[in-house]
Amino acid sequence: VLYLRGDTHSDFVAEAASQLDELLIDHAHCEKKAASTALTLLFRYPDVAALQAPLSALAREELEHFELMLATCESRGITFGRLTPSAYAGRLVQAARTEEPGRLVDALLCCALIEARSCERMKLLASGLPDADLRALYSGLLASEARHHALYVDLAAGLVGRDQARARLDTLAAHEAEVIAEPSTRLRMHSGPLVGPPA
Ligand SMILES: [Fe+2]
Ligand SMILES: [Fe+2]
Numbered sequence: 001v002l003y004l005r006g007d008t009h010s011d012f013v014a015e016a017a018s019q020l021d022e023l024l025i026d027h028a029h030c031e032k033k034a035a036s037t038a039l040t041l042l043f044r045y046p047d048v049a050a051l052q053a054p055l056s057a058l059a060r061e062e063l064e065h066f067e068l069m070l071a072t073c074e075s076r077g078i079t080f081g082r083l084t085p086s087a088y089a090g091r092l093v094q095a096a097r098t099e100e101p102g103r104l105v106d107a108l109l110c111c112a113l114i115e116a117r118s119c120e121r122m123k124l125l126a127s128g129l130p131d132a133d134l135r136a137l138y139s140g141l142l143a144s145e146a147r148h149h150a151l152y153v154d155l156a157a158g159l160v161g162r163d164q165a166r167a168r169l170d171t172l173a174a175h176e177a178e179v180i181a182e183p184s185t186r187l188r189m190h191s192g193p194l195v196g197p198p199a
Pocket of ligand 1: 065
């Protein structure tokens with residue numbers, strides 16, 4: 001079960017299909033960023049025992065996904081390189097608390113929501129993209145992202161209890177649903193409805 005409040009806008013797959021290079025390069029960056037975020041939590045919270053082995057394993061898995069996306073780009077003649085990230089993650093974490101212990105709980109729940117949104121979109125791509133190889137790629141990845149979503153929710157529940165974690169997740173999920181629906185000028189894994197030409 002994914003704890004998301006709103007659905008992705010209906011044009012997302014069509015937008016992605018018309019800008020596959022941007023989608024695949026941005027997706028590669030997202031996998032690398034997912035690994036980096038898990039490592040950042042390990043460096044920030046070496047004393048929280050429950051995080052250590054699960055987040056290390058998660059980071060490893062995200063780096064495998066990164067390598068898979070690099071190989072996918074290369075096999076399609078797409079050059080991987082710097083890309084302006086979407087505003088999504090930065091906007092999402094604006095709702096996170098900055099004082100402990102809420103800071104860690106919210107960081108885990110924001111990660112849970114990013115994993116959930118990625119999984120929801122991969123499901124759409126897995127069924128809607130015209131390219132059969134990419135449909136297979138996305139159906140292969142989405143189960144891991146669903147598992148990562150559940151892991152982050154469980155880690156937060158381990159810190160503050162299931163009820164408190166769920167209540168906070170509801171609040172953050174409402175914010176996430178607003179952020180993901182904000183219009184974007186560039187197609188990204190987490191862009192909103194595309195408007196106008198890129199600035
Ligand atoms: Fe991943
Ligand atoms: Fe993930």
